[in-house]
Amino acid sequence: xxxxxxxxxxxxxxxxxxxxxxxxxxxxxxxxxxxxxxxxxxxxxxxxxxxxxxxxxxxxxxxxxxxxxxxxxxxxxxxxxxxxxxxxxxxxxxxxxxxxxxxxxxxxxxxxxxxxxxxxxxxxxxxxxxxxxxxxxxxxxxxxxxxxxxxxxxxxxxxxxxxxxxxxxxxxxxx
Numbered sequence: 001x002x003x004x005x006x007x008x009x010x011x012x013x014x015x016x017x018x019x020x021x022x023x024x025x026x027x028x029x030x031x032x033x034x035x036x037x038x039x040x041x042x043x044x045x046x047x048x049x050x051x052x053x054x055x056x057x058x059x060x061x062x063x064x065x066x067x068x069x070x071x072x073x074x075x076x077x078x079x080x081x082x083x084x085x086x087x088x089x090x091x092x093x094x095x096x097x098x099x100x101x102x103x104x105x106x107x108x109x110x111x112x113x114x115x116x117x118x119x120x121x122x123x124x125x126x127x128x129x130x131x132x133x134x135x136x137x138x139x140x141x142x143x144x145x146x147x148x149x150x151x152x153x154x155x156x157x158x159x160x161x162x163x164x165x166x167x168x169x170x171x172x173x174x175x
Contacts (some may be wrong), residue, residue: 122157
């Protein structure tokens with residue numbers, strides 16, 4: 001019995017469990033984990049870049065469509081101006097009323113077409129002069145108006161989807 005007790009080494013360390021640092025292939029595992037993280041980061045970056053690319057292409061397509069329609073809309077605006085001038089004339093005589101109704105109908109249809117395409121009238125009368133929106137043709141004495149106020153619109157200005165399509169030609173009050 002004595003020899004059994006002596007055979008037991010009570011001061012000895014318990015069997016050590018292998019750690020990742022001491023396990024064979026630990027370096028391979030660490031490299032694999034690092035490579036996985038690098039690939040994951042690359043995947044996330046690529047996904048974000050592709051998403052940004054898709055958004056940029058969508059925005060460019062919308063802008064290209066707006067630019068394409070902008071040329072046509074600019075060509076239509078002088079016709080709208082002519083119709084407005086025709087409606088402002090007080091015609092008299094036989095058939096003048098029927099002629100006026102026809103012009104009003106054409107004007108209304110054209111105005112609706114422009115509205116469907118995102119064109120809105122720039123409300124300039126009474127506004128402060130803004131060189132980004134208005135083209136000052138002349139200035140007049142500021143009788144009863146603030147300095148820099150638009151007192152008359154000579155040609156209507158238009159916006160296309162909140163972007164200037166054509167500036168308004170205006171008269172501006174001057175002190």
